[in-house]
Amino acid sequence: MAALLLAGSMALAACASDESSSGGGSGSGGGGGGGSDELRIGLAFDTGGRGDRSFNDAAVAGVEAAIEEHGGEFQDLSPNADASNRADLLTQLADEGYNPIIAVGFAYGEVIGDVVEQYPDTTFAIVDSSAEEVGADNLTGLLFSEEQGSFLAGVAAATKSETGHIGFVGGVETPLIQKFEAGYVAGAQAVNPQIIIDRQYISPAGDFSGFNAPDRGLLVAQGMYEAGADIVYHAAGGSGLGVFQAAAAAGKRAIGVDSDQYNTVDDPALQAVILTSMLKRVDNAVSAFIDSYVDGSVEGGSDIVYDLAAEGVGLSTSGGFIDDIQDTIDDYRQQIIDGEIEVPTTP
């Protein structure tokens, strides 16, 4: 049995190298030239998929911007309902010869290690997860300092709040979303130490439904508004729509996340309640990564952190609702960039 397994694994190794030399051939060429080979970008989404008007769509925007500049095409894949086929999405893209391949979402962190090993000639990037722990030189991590942007969201909320009572709705209680919470709370308390902050998550760790449940987002936010909060910040993906609806119904305000949600909600009644959005420039990160792939300057094996200084995170100004407090925000922004304020990453 052991011998069989050994033989099997040798055959496996042979197969893997066969495939990658045929499938990934364009990659090694593309890294140098750029113009000669058509750029074929693979994009693997997490649950929610394309059309979430938030995180995943930001990645698409980044890819489209890069294609505008360098030409080429891209293929995006969404996982099945329980997202158990994440690894298949990546291997299929690699088999089809897509290169580079970008995995959108930290959940890929668990499976990407094996895949990058299997396709050494394909260049991978993962959004929201560290590549350093994987340690493969064909993988780059694209990370964001969500806590810094959320700090500014907290500053805006606390400055704008009339009741001294604000709220935070998290989608799923994961370490990533806790970063948003930690920054938001720190920012609000920096402005007003006495402020009351309601914090609630839609679903517990391990249950990802909280990112895609606008009805539950609405209920949670409704409770906060009824309790006296007048501004609620959401980091809940697709559930955020419910938060906006609750705000509109209560005549209060909400803060969006990831994309400039003022521009993505498509409904004037909801636009009016969006005070600002905490931008997470996944689009910039993705297009910058593709740029460096085309230049042949991808380092790999390391993480690129997009923070306030790198304009990877920030606040949107669409709607002009925070124009009057822009000075305050810029002040805190500068303090964070200068390192005078250190924003916590855990609540």
Added chain:
Amino acid sequence: MNVLRRIGLALFAPVLAIVVAVVISSAVMAALQVNPFRVFEVMFDFGETPAQQTTAIVVILNRAVPLFLAGLAVSIAFRMGLFNIGVEGQYRLATVLAAGVGAAVALPGPLHVLLIVLVAMAVAALWAGLVAVLKVTRGVSEVISSIMLNVIALGIASYLLTGPLRGSPEGASIISTAEIPESGWMPSLNGVFGALGLATPPRQLYGFLLVAVVVGVVIAVLLNRTRFGFDLRAAGLSPSAASASGVDSRGMVVKTMLLSGAVAGLIGMPDLLGSTHAYTTDFTSGLGFLGIAVALLGRNKPVGIALGALLFAFLDRSLVPLQIQDFPASVVTIIQGTIVLAVVIANEIARRVALRAAERGSAVPAIVAGDGSTGPGQSASGAASTGGAADGGEGTGAGVSRTAGAGQRSDERQETGA
């Protein structure tokens, strides 16, 4: 002749269901201006290189194993007329605790795996046992209590994962339990491909496949060839008739739920022992609900459930190639949904066909065995297996094996996740 006829009848309903589903979903695709023939072609295209083809097979089998176990767990309860919706919570709680125990101990290989599996079975059986105890002592409907217990189980699993059993470092984006040492891993079956002269895929074929096959055989024998199985089916068909002929139906409820739960505990094992080696925040969820659809599709027979699981796994795998060919992935969801609906219809048609055949063929009105206490769904679909009446015909005549009376209302469950 009799055997042929039995096989024909047993196959009639599922084949009819699949044909109906294919026709309906083709019509839907045509309405969406998608060429259904191209879609089916892509679904059956397993890739160009031999390694890609075997990988596709491994992906399907790996997905089918947990689906099969989930369907089996649901079907055991169905056979006795119990609707165990709690499979979801049972396996999630079982898997997190088994992962915790597995990571905490060090034992020689097979014992380590055995311990993990036993812990999972015991936890899930106990959790399902709560449902049974509530039902026999307080008359609480198992549908209500198992749904409620699902919520509690998921909450406890989440607490255990983020609290006492947390093994991942602070700040890691995926929370997981500590990794099970290598002695607690289940070897893969990839050697089989070499032995068969096929290309070895880069993916590991779960060794748990063999366990699942054994469990399926054991359950089939237990239900169809033992006193226990007879009592279970009899109590499911008619609790009052079964009691009258000396079956302790309250005891049977407890035993059935314990057995259903024990099998439910295995659902997470293929992934846990074969690939993840830890329970994480993104451990596959929803299998318990999919299991209801699979059990329905398989008409609560282990072989049928295996085929149903393979069909679902096959459809699931085709999601990715369909997207690559720019077909909407929702096509697959449509097919899955129509299959489950079609099964309900086909079961009813098969029942009527068999009923008519039975009325013509023999003077004994064997089919109408339900006592009416659980409504007309009771006798539905049992008839397709009139063979059951023949081989279980001793005694009360209650040996007509039946499929999901209550389960037929569950059909759209799996679509909600999409």
